[in-house]
Amino acid sequence: MSHRSVPPHVGVLGGGRMGAGIAHAFLLAGSHVTVVERDRSQADAAAARVRENLSRSIERDATTRALAEFDDALVVATASEAFAECDLVVEAVPEDRALKLEALRGVAASVSPETVIATNTSSISIDDLAAGIPGPDRFLGLHFFNPVPASRLVEVVMGAATGRQLEATARGWVEAIGKTAVVVRDAPGFASSRLGVALGLEAIRMLEEGVASAVDIDAAMELGYRHPVGPLRTTDIIGLDVRLGIAEELHAALGDRFEPPALLRRMVAEGRLGRKSGRGFYEWSE
Template sequence: MKVGVLGGGRMGAGIAHAFLLADCEVVVVERDDQTVDAAAQRISESIARSIERGATGRGADELEAALTVGRDIAAFSVCETVIEAVPEDRAVKAEALSRIAGAAPDAVIASNTSSISIDDLAASLARPDRFLGLHFFNPVPASTLVEVVAGAATAPAVLDRARGWVELLGKTPIVVRDSPGFASSRLGIVLALEAIRMLESGVASAEDLDRAMELGYRHPMGPLRTTDIVGLDVRLGIAEELQAALGERFAPPALLRQLVAEGKLGRKSGEGFYRWERP
């Protein structure tokens, strides 16, 4: 199976890595030589970590031989499916999907959006029946869930194929109807926003708010540390999408806006609600 990924950032690289470990050939397309080199290095380092953990019995040379990273979007023409993994911005994603559709008219196209309406994104596509959401979670190699988002026009056979692809990766698919925030983002953001408001008003420290959910409710990770891993900018984008669709209960707290404006985006920037080693 040949899989295309548009965007080789943290999420795109993780998606590419997951399909490589599932014995697929993967084509990653980036925008320029600098980002091509960065994407290739990111995936190579991720493969090396998988080998060190014993997650695959295959060597780096064999896995990387199945990977192509470049700038030519025409390389998607041979792919069975192409996954868009560009930043969480409606206009950026719409433009990316249009480019993919032009290069791979027969492929199933998926968006890795965490909150933007699949039906809205499908509106400009000639084949909305071959389009759906595949919402992967960060970090992709370690996560076990993929949210399969069905648009109003998504063909049932396409959903079945997508479930099969997720299972091929050793992950569990859940199928949800296109709605604001889908299932995971909508539920997760409620807890995250309330935790940020409580931190903002001095109810407790970030560490103790997280411990409340980890020890009291057996969450594997508290909402503020999770927000750091997801990315504060990503959480802000989701909150703004949901505020517009569902009302003020999803309004982003001032503290979240402040930290994003300061460039404190969580683990990827080295600081958010916690301090992290720079990736």
């Protein structure tokens, strides 16, 4: 397999918005993709998300293939045993250490010793997660960004045990799906989450202190620094619960500068999670 080709068969564990986006990216690039969800209802929902992404790509002329042509390339299942023939499996379950460890152990037990296993974590230590995987030299982070179809970036996170040859291979996979790789070592928050959360938390503190409105704080960064989306709207898109979880990881590792603001904790407790709940710093509707 050349460094710039996609793996022939890719598995994705978790078919939510992120997992469906990862599956879509590899399908467009020519891989066969197996998505595994916890039950048939969730599996059907995952299949619908992937097909919706594919339909949008067809509408945008991002592919010349018809939707029906992807049917044989996509399998959605409810058990990790479906990953048996995969060359790469990407774990994309929610950002919870215990959940990811359990999920990764299940993947490792279902694939060959040569299968590359990746986690889509945005903040949890690759070395910590590698503890549950026999042959940790084939384990690394592939941190995709939401929404995956529109994002151009993937962080390739190299753990202490990750085989050095995987760096070039992973870069090639990222390039083959039309995205750009940045390679970082396993450090708290990697590069993107650490910088993004620092900006996002300060924006929340400013809102909490009444410095300016959410709209004006975001406009300051969009117009003054050419950020395509301001930090508060970005937090809504990512999910306030996700951002809180990452902030708590960074707070534990790096100290008080990443302490989550009381406003963020309160909004999460109230179920104001951003776009996915319909309300965060902004009102959202489909």
